[in-house]
Amino acid sequence: MSYSYTKSLFSPEHEQFRETVRRFIANELEPNIDEWLEARSIPKSFWLKAGSAGILGSTIPEQYGGPGGDFLFRVVATQEIGYSLAGASMSAAFEADQISEQIQDHGTEEQKKKWLPKMLSGEARFAFAITEPDTGSDVSAIRTSAVREGNEYVIKGSKTYISGVSTADVLLLACKTRPDAGTKGISVIMVEANTPGVRRGRQLKKMGMNAADTGEFFFDNARVPVSNIFGEENGGFKLLMSGLNRDRLMWSMIAHAAASRAYDDTVQFVKNRKAFGKTIFDFQNTQFKLAEMKTELAVGSAFLDEYLRSYLESGAFDSVRSSMAKMWVTEMEARVIDQCVQLHGGAGYMDEYSVSRLYTAARLHRIFAGTAEIMRLTVARSI
Amino acid sequence: MTRYGYTEEHEMFRHTVRAFLDKELEPHYRRYAEKGGVDKEFWRKAGSAGILGSGVPEEFGGPGGDFVFNVILAEELGRSVGSSLTGSSLMADIATYILMGFGTKAQKAKYAPGILSGEVSQAMPLTEPDAGSDATAIKTTAIRDGDHYVINGDKFFISNGASADVLYVVAKTDPTQRGRGMSVIIVDANTPGISRRKIPMVGWPAGDTGELNFRDVRVPVANLLGKEGGAMQVLMSTFLEDRLQIAARCVGAAETALNLTLAYVKERKVSNQRVIDFQNTQFVLAEVKTDLEVGRAFLDTSIMKLRDKKFTFEEGAMLKLWVTEMENRVVDKCQQMFGGAGQMRDTPIAQMYTAARIQRIYAGTSELQKVAIAKALMS
Numbered sequence: 045m046s047y048s049y050t051k052s053l054f055s056p057e058h059e060q061f062r063e064t065v066r067r068f069i070a071n072e073l074e075p076n077i078d079e080w081l082e083a084r085s086i087p088k089s090f091w092l093k094a095g096s097a098g099i100l101g102s103t104i105p106e107q108y109g110g111p112g113g114d115f116l117f118r119v120v121a122t123q124e125i126g127y128s129l130a131g132a133s134m135s136a137a138f139e140a141d142q143i144s145e146q147i148q149d150h151g152t153e154e155q156k157k158k159w160l161p162k163m164l165s166g167e168a169r170f171a172f173a174i175t176e177p178d179t180g181s182d183v184s185a186i187r188t189s190a191v192r193e194g195n196e197y198v199i200k201g202s203k204t205y206i207s208g209v210s211t212a213d214v215l216l217l218a219c220k221t222r223p224d225a226g227t228k229g230i231s232v233i234m235v236e237a238n239t240p241g242v243r244r245g246r247q248l249k250k251m252g253m254n255a256a257d258t259g260e261f262f263f264d265n266a267r268v269p270v271s272n273i274f275g276e277e278n279g280g281f282k283l284l285m286s287g288l289n290r291d292r293l294m295w296s297m298i299a300h301a302a303a304s305r306a307y308d309d310t311v312q313f314v315k316n317r318k319a320f321g322k323t324i325f326d327f328q329n330t331q332f333k334l335a336e337m338k339t340e341l342a343v344g345s346a347f348l349d350e351y352l353r354s355y356l357e358s359g360a361f362d363s364v365r366s367s368m369a370k371m372w373v374t375e376m377e378a379r380v381i382d383q384c385v386q387l388h389g390g391a392g393y394m395d396e397y398s399v400s401r402l403y404t405a406a407r408l409h410r411i412f413a414g415t416a417e418i419m420r421l422t423v424a425r426s427i
Numbered sequence: 428m429t430r431y432g433y434t435e436e437h438e439m440f441r442h443t444v445r446a447f448l449d450k451e452l453e454p455h456y457r458r459y460a461e462k463g464g465v466d467k468e469f470w471r472k473a474g475s476a477g478i479l480g481s482g483v484p485e486e487f488g489g490p491g492g493d494f495v496f497n498v499i500l501a502e503e504l505g506r507s508v509g510s511s512l513t514g515s516s517l518m519a520d521i522a523t524y525i526l527m528g529f530g531t532k533a534q535k536a537k538y539a540p541g542i543l544s545g546e547v548s549q550a551m552p553l554t555e556p557d558a559g560s561d562a563t564a565i566k567t568t569a570i571r572d573g574d575h576y577v578i579n580g581d582k583f584f585i586s587n588g589a590s591a592d593v594l595y596v597v598a599k600t601d602p603t604q605r606g607r608g609m610s611v612i613i614v615d616a617n618t619p620g621i622s623r624r625k626i627p628m629v630g631w632p633a634g635d636t637g638e639l640n641f642r643d644v645r646v647p648v649a650n651l652l653g654k655e656g657g658a659m660q661v662l663m664s665t666f667l668e669d670r671l672q673i674a675a676r677c678v679g680a681a682e683t684a685l686n687l688t689l690a691y692v693k694e695r696k697v698s699n700q701r702v703i704d705f706q707n708t709q710f711v712l713a714e715v716k717t718d719l720e721v722g723r724a725f726l727d728t729s730i731m732k733l734r735d736k737k738f739t740f741e742e743g744a745m746l747k748l749w750v751t752e753m754e755n756r757v758v759d760k761c762q763q764m765f766g767g768a769g770q771m772r773d774t775p776i777a778q779m780y781t782a783a784r785i786q787r788i789y790a791g792t793s794e795l796q797k798v799a800i801a802k803a804l805m806s
Contacts, residue, residue: 311804325804331797331798331801331804332794332797332801334800334801334804335748335796335797335798335800335801335804336748336797338745338800338804339745339748339749339800340749342725342742342745343721343722343725343745343749344721346721346724346725346727346728346729347720347721347724347725349724349728350428350431350724350727350728353431354428354429357429365428368716368717368720368721371713371717372717372718372721417710419713420709420710420713420714421709421710421713422713423713423716423717424709424710424712424713424716426716427685427689427712427713427716
């Protein structure tokens with residue numbers, strides 16, 4: 045698999061970390077994923093192991109106990125989880141690691157000191173809680189409210205499709221601190237899941253990504269200290285958008301890696317499978333389809349490479365390029381994985397073949413962290 | 428978006444090319460279309476502007492530039508609406524790299540000044556009525572007779588073929604062999620025995636896609652370019668460069684198509700709304716813009732790889748395949764947004780649509796590119 049089209053962005057340290065992550069996934073994740081699929085969640089013990097192995101929080105600075113790695117360390121970890129089969133069942137849980145970067149960007153010193161070490165060790169699992177039953181793309185319409193009462197916020201409302209319904213320890217909750225101000229009335233507040241008034245809903249059954257525990261949270265006059273505000277009061281929308289640009293790039297990388305995995309497994313499959321006296325690979329249609337897919341993967345690689353290169357130079361993510369990346373790469377992923385399932389024939393429909401899980405996981409990539417339609421809206425505005 | 432892969436010198440050259448084309452091509456292409464070709468004056472002006480013969484070394488009076496200069500020329504040509512009428516005649520500069528790569532000192536010295544000044548235009552007759560994708564199936568022969576080669580055969584679909592001054596003819600010096608029997612021979616177009624005409628093509632009204640017939644054409648043995656039997660080596664030597672410049676042309680053209688469309692949909696009204704106010708228009712424009720940026724990134728990273736000498740044949744095939752198909756998608760979607768106006772024969776978008784179609788066919792069909800990519804999977 046080609047991780048970097050120009051092969052010059054990653055240093056030997058990055059590649060060493062890649063090996064560490066890969067080995068960890070092979071030893072601790074892949075052998076257990078079927079069990080965790082049945083349970084529909086991943087045990088805390090796994091995250092603690094990941095923490096000890098140094099897989100989590102690679103960009104957390106040394107002053108908070110972290111390895112102080114640059115962004116490319118997280119890129120390699122992300123690529124590895126994207127390429128793994130287990131990733132098709134739980135990559136969203138892994139991607140929660142980006143919250144440690146959000147905390148570095150926007151947290152108070154106290155918040156950083158309190159939470160970064162625990163995110164590093166795996167002790168504290170975080171989740172963003174934005175989506176509500178009646179609100180997805182139109183974030184300005186969220187209704188969960190946080191009313192100031194003395195030194196506390198009183199929170200009322202509900203959230204849905206939250207990764208970590210059973211396992212998240214802390215939520216970064218998007219709520220309205222000014223109900224009639226649209227996007228200018230949104231605040232993000234840290235809410236520990238064991239706060240009285242916070243209720244975990246049931247786990248929802250999904251088409252795929254079933255080792256990720258997804259569900260609803262209910263807030264019934266939950267009280268949190270005012271100091272739990274994350275970023276500025278009423279500045280939550282901007283904060284959320286800024287994180288999204290990075291998040292969308294990471295999802296593009298996961299999508300690209302997953303498509304590469306489907307492609308690699310398919311090349312193996314067709315070279316072994318026989319029909320009408322030849323291998324599936326011997327048919328011209330197979331060769332042409334593989335050639336098209338290989339090309340699309342190379343194109344995606346080049347686009348992501350260029351974006352990374354630009355980020356390394358400027359230190360900034362940009363919403364247009366992130367939107368283009370997420371839109372294009374996830375749609376490429378869908379085309380590639382769909383074709384891979386087809387080339388597997390009946391086997392492609394079976395859970396025991398990687399492409400089957402990669403297919404259901406891929407379907408979500410065009411929807412969450414910004415739908416394909418929102419991506420088009422963002423890009424259109426820039427033209 | 429910042430573009431990687433280009434030096435400051437490259438960017439200065441881009442400005443020069445852009446200025447030249449905006450002055451000498453864009454205002455005149457309709458006249459060239461009526462004439463059926465560009466003036467000789469156009470070539471001479473291009474020579475004076477210093478945009479021809481980038482690959483000619485200083486030893487022969489040239490700027491001694493790398494191939495990226497030619498890629499830039501191709502991209503700016505693609506960006507010009509005029510090139511959708513003139514076709515690839517202006518990119519016969521690939522032939523210069525072949526001459527400089529394999530020519531003797533005498534051959535280079537003979538043609539370099541004319542290439543640089545625009546006095547000498549080039550073509551490379553390879554394809555024949557019965558030999559397209561399978562180059563080794565050509566039947567034109569060049570049989571040794573004393574200290575001459577005698578050339579007999581017919582060439583078809585040759586870019587710049589009907590008007591070029593110098594021809595690099597690919598012929599069988601040993602008709603009993605396939606690839607190893609092919610040689611490249613330099614032939615001055617005014618050598619007796621050559622007849623030629625322009626083939627009327629669907630696009631390129633100011634272009635030159637030529638048919639050439641060789642009947643007992645005698646050329647000195649000294650006109651052999653490279654080794655006898657070495658044609659495949661010569662052809663493969665600019666395989667990557669040819670694909671890069673086509674991809675560059677497509678990126679330039681796709682961007683122009685988008686810009687033309689944006690201007691149109693902002694003006695045109697349907698039921699009291701501008702076409703751009705419809706959500707579908709915005710979404711399609713977003714897709715087009717993304718498709719184009721992705722293709723441009725692919726081109727630029729390919730250039731970085733070429734400069735690092737790490738660009739493979741397989742990657743060249745992927746580049747040509749994908750970017751030509753991108754341009755076609757983009758131009759098709761753009762033309763749709765023009766409605767009926769996009770179907771009028773002389774409008775830029777209609778011209779670009781017909782010019783785009785051949786990109787998926789010449790310099791190796793999309794099918795051939797897939798064969799090349801699949802071949803790499805066979806180990």
